[in-house]
Amino acid sequence: MKENRPVKIKVEDLVLIFGKNKENALQMLKEGSIKKEILSKTQCTVGINQANFEIYEGEFFVIMGLSGSGKSTLLRCLNRLIEPTSGNVYVNGDNITRKSHRELLDVRRTEMSMVFQKFGLLPHRTVLENVAFGLELRGEDKETRETKAQQAIDTVGLHGFERQSPAQLSGGMQQRVGLARALTNDPEVLLMDEAFSALDPLIKTEMQDELLGLQNKLKKTVVFVTHDLDEAIKLGDRIVIMKDGIIEQIGTAEEILTNPATPYVEAFVKKVDRKTIITAGTLMHEKPTHVRFGKDGPEGTLRKMRSTGLDVLPVVDEQNTFLGFVWVADAVQCANRQEKTVESILLTNVPTVSIEVTVEEMLPLITATRSPIAVIDWDSKRLLGIVSQNSVVIEATRFNEQEITKLKEHANNS
Incomplete structure (x- = not known):
């Protein structure tokens, strides 16, 4: 996890051992002995085993x-x-263990x-x-x-x-x-x-x-x-x-x-x-093939669709601002009419979400449209990626599928 915030607490090689023979137990721990072995030989219990982490402000x-x-x-x-038996805890850079x-x-x-x-x-x-x-x-x-x-x-x-x-x-x-x-x-x-x-x-x-x-x-x-x-x-x-x-x-x-x-x-x-946990940021296809509004006409759009095998593509402007989707059938008709832009076939009433939106929150969006879900930066409206409807449905049902598989395996073993 990349963080730009200051570190508030830093824990460094923290060890806590309960018991009277801590020095021997600590040495065994450093040599790679496990908790059960240390308890057996020293009658000491390892409470914390070499913890290292940072907590941000x-x-x-x-x-x-x-x-x-x-x-x-x-x-x-x-x-x-x-x-602590050994190690350091820093708060605002100050070692409180000292x-x-x-x-x-x-x-x-x-x-x-x-x-x-x-x-x-x-x-x-x-x-x-x-x-x-x-x-x-x-x-x-x-x-x-x-x-x-x-x-x-x-x-x-x-x-x-x-x-x-x-x-x-x-x-x-x-x-x-x-x-x-x-x-x-x-x-x-x-x-x-x-x-x-x-x-x-x-x-x-x-x-x-x-x-x-x-x-x-x-x-x-x-x-x-x-x-x-x-x-x-x-x-x-x-x-x-x-x-x-x-x-x-x-x-x-x-x-x-x-x-x-x-x-x-x-x-x-x-x-x-x-x-309830998985988000659009995890499911999305980043940097998807897209149509550049004002540059890609119907023929250029169809060429991109053929090369990618996709029936629908997102449309963005020169600043990568998301504008909507175009579908292959509409692009064919637009090309037959010899139109120069995709403006007439651009679908703008489509779902958009930020990267933090969960699968559970996306489910209602896919019932009202056939389009994928565009993942955008909420402030700039720039396109970040695309989430397909299939990936939302698959992720939403994965938990139940796991349970069904488990039940089937149990039945077969029985």
């Missing part, structure tokens, strides 16, 4: 895996709630905030007092911290609940308080550990939507841990998939789905409904 970065994969452990290493305890506290209070699965609210304090608690620890005066806390409360949609106690709030509202408390410090980085896992499904979906709305507004760097693949796909700009402390793959949801790096990742994402 303003990115929503999701760490996911099954229970015991090391995802929450990795998150806690980013702010040293857990001390900081003193006092310096680390300052980082946690000013640069990084954390939201946990268990809300951790103080039951004897009001919503306002809970949200302002971090500022109180930082030594800010009451008027300043209450003003900032109120702003955070308003941001997460809890205006009017300032004087309530946590016990008077629903689970979703309590999690909003936890989020507001994290935002009150105005952190550059927001760490969220299974923040929505304890919520009911409907409330969980609502909180996901709220968080995406906040992220669009605040542009924080968010590192979010989850075991829920659907949640990771919905929220993440990029996703890390972990197994046994090892990073199996890092990429966008589409990259992971279309090109799984390991058999484990392939199995992990097997049941994802691809049509």
Whole structure:
């Protein structure tokens, strides 16, 4: 993934080992021993195995895996709630693994905030007092911290609940308080550990939507841990998939789905409904043969169609702006009429999409037209590629076809 944004967090050769014989376990790890072998010989457990990655400023970065994969452990290493055994963590280029305890506290209070699965609210304090608690620890005066806390409360949609106690709030509202408390410090980085896992499904979906709305507004760097693949796909700009402390793959949801790096990742994402993830940018045929309006007449258009075997071609102007499609039958009639341009046969009422549009969103477009779908740059209207109707239909049904094939194989084996 090519990025022009500054690197906010850099993790370099990070290792975390639990147990008393860490030095021997670390040496075995460097020599290539696996987790099971290290446990057997040293009684040490490898929590994180040589993790390397970068998180960009303003990115929503999701760490996911099954229970015991090391995802929450990795998150806690980013702010040293857990001390790494070796390796480095840089925040804004500053190595926090080398900081003193006092310096680390300052980082946690000013640069990084954390939201946990268990809300951790103080039951004897009001919503306002809970949200302002971090500022109180930082030594800010009451008027300043209450003003900032109120702003955070308003941001997460809890205006009017300032004087309530946590016990008077629903689970979703309590999690909003936890989020507001994290935002009150105005952190550059927001760490969220299974923040929505304890919520009911409907409330969980609502909180996901709220968080995406906040992220669009605040542009924080968010590192979010989850075991829920659907949640990771919905929220993440990029996703890390972990197994046994090892990073199996890092990429966008589409990259992971279309090109799984390991058999484990392939199995992990097997049941994802691809049509909700795969985009026009993945399916499109780039730099398609096209008709240049004002230059290619009907005869030139037919020549291009014969050479490519295509019945329909996109039409662009000199700036590569997409204008529409022409079909072979119309081009033949146009040539018979000895017309000099394709203007009279240019079909302009055709579907166009940006590269981010998913297969699911493209499906309704193909029912109203026989034309392919033009993929364009939404600002300049320049043609980027063409998606055929067949490729949309095939991709939309691939998940079901896989399931049918699996059922047939099971029946034959039985």
